[in-house]
Amino acid sequence: MTRTASPYRYHHGLKDGIPIGLGYLSVSFGFGITAVGKGMEALYAILISMTNMTSAGQVAGVVIIASAGSILEMVLTQLVINLRYSLMGISLTQRLDSRCTTPHRLLMSFGMTDEIFALASSKPYPVGPSYFYGLMTCPYIGWSLGTVLGACAGQILPQEMQLALGIMIYAMFIAIVLPPSTRDKGVLFTVLIAVALSCCLRYIKFLQFISDGFAIILCAVVAATVMALLCPVKETEAPDGGEEKP
Amino acid sequence: MTIQHLFYLLAMALTTYLVRMIPFTLFRKKLTSRFAKSFFAYIPYAVLTAMTIPEVFSATGNLSSAIAGVAVAVILALCKQSLIVVAIGACLATYLVGFLPFF
Structure with a gap:
C-alpha cells in the first residue's frame, strides 16, 4: 500500500454518517419489535444488534432462534446472507489509504454495511481509519438505540399495536x-x-x-x-x- | 436468556464478523469474475424476498390485516416513498384492518 494519507478526518465521517444513523434507527426499531414478538428478551435483542449490525442477518437469526434451529443452521444462514459484505470488503480494500494497517482493518470491518460501504466507496480520495470510524459512529448508535426503543415498545404497547408493528x-x-x-x-x-x-x-x-x-x-x-x-x-x-x- | 441463547448469539456475531473481516483484512486484489459479481449483486434482494414472503402473512396474527399491510407497503414502495413512510403506512393499515369487525 503506497497510497498517501486520506484528507478526510473523523468529523467528516461523523457528519456523513448522520443520515445513515437516522435510517437505521427506524429499521432497527422494526427489528426490536420483531425480536420481542418472537419471544426474545429486550436485552437479548439489544445484544444481537450491538454485536451484529445487519438487518437481514438478524431477522433470519431470530427466526432460527424462535424455531429452535441448530447452530450449524445459524452459521450457514449468516454466512450466505452476509456474504455480500465479503465482496464489499474486497472492493473497499482498493480504496484505503496507507494508514489502514491490519489492526485498523480488524476494527473497521465490523462496520461494513451496505450504506457505509456505499458512502466510503463514493469518496473521491482514499479513505483512512479515522474517517471510517467517524462514518461508523452514527449508524452504530442509531442501530443500537432503535433496537432498544423497538424492544421496549414491543413490551409496553397494547397487543393490537404490537401485532400491527410486527409488519x-x-x-x-x-x-x-x-x-x-x-x-x-x-x-x-x-x-x-x-x-x-x-x-x-x-x-x-x-x-x-x-x-x-x-x-x-x-x-x-x-x-x-x-x-x-x-x-x-x-x-x-x-x-x-x-x-x-x- | 439461556445458555442456548448465548450460543446462538456467539454463532451469529462471530460468523457475521468473520465474513466481514477475513476478505477485508487479507484480500489485496480485485474480483474479476462476472458471475461472482452478479451473484453478489442479486443475493441481497433474493434474501430479503425469501424472508418476507410468505412469512409476512403470519407476522400480525391475522391474515386479512397482514394482506392490508402488504398491499399498502407495495403501493407506497412503488410510489418510491421512503422506508419510514412505507413502514408507517403498512403498520397503520394493519392496525386499522385488525379492528374491522367483519374480517
Whole structure:
C-alpha cells in the first residue's frame, strides 16, 4: 500500500454518517419489535444488534432462534446472507489509504454495511481509519438505540399495536426490494424466483422438513445463481443498489 | 436468556464478523469474475424476498390485516416513498384492518 494519507478526518465521517444513523434507527426499531414478538428478551435483542449490525442477518437469526434451529443452521444462514459484505470488503480494500494497517482493518470491518460501504466507496480520495470510524459512529448508535426503543415498545404497547408493528420490518424489506425491481429486470426475476421457491418450501407438504433458515439460504442461492447465469450485471454496475439496509 | 441463547448469539456475531473481516483484512486484489459479481449483486434482494414472503402473512396474527399491510407497503414502495413512510403506512393499515369487525 503506497497510497498517501486520506484528507478526510473523523468529523467528516461523523457528519456523513448522520443520515445513515437516522435510517437505521427506524429499521432497527422494526427489528426490536420483531425480536420481542418472537419471544426474545429486550436485552437479548439489544445484544444481537450491538454485536451484529445487519438487518437481514438478524431477522433470519431470530427466526432460527424462535424455531429452535441448530447452530450449524445459524452459521450457514449468516454466512450466505452476509456474504455480500465479503465482496464489499474486497472492493473497499482498493480504496484505503496507507494508514489502514491490519489492526485498523480488524476494527473497521465490523462496520461494513451496505450504506457505509456505499458512502466510503463514493469518496473521491482514499479513505483512512479515522474517517471510517467517524462514518461508523452514527449508524452504530442509531442501530443500537432503535433496537432498544423497538424492544421496549414491543413490551409496553397494547397487543393490537404490537401485532400491527410486527409488519414493520417486512414493509421495509418490501420498500428496499420493489423500487430496483421496477428498474432492473434481473432484480425483478430474482425476486419472482425467490417468491415462488419460498412459497413452495412453505406450502408443499413433502418439502416442509426443510427448516426456516435453510429455506432462506436455498431460495436466495438458487434465485441469485439462476439470474447471475441468465442475466449477469453490466461490468460497470455497483455491486449493490440497495438503500437504508445495513 | 439461556445458555442456548448465548450460543446462538456467539454463532451469529462471530460468523457475521468473520465474513466481514477475513476478505477485508487479507484480500489485496480485485474480483474479476462476472458471475461472482452478479451473484453478489442479486443475493441481497433474493434474501430479503425469501424472508418476507410468505412469512409476512403470519407476522400480525391475522391474515386479512397482514394482506392490508402488504398491499399498502407495495403501493407506497412503488410510489418510491421512503422506508419510514412505507413502514408507517403498512403498520397503520394493519392496525386499522385488525379492528374491522367483519374480517
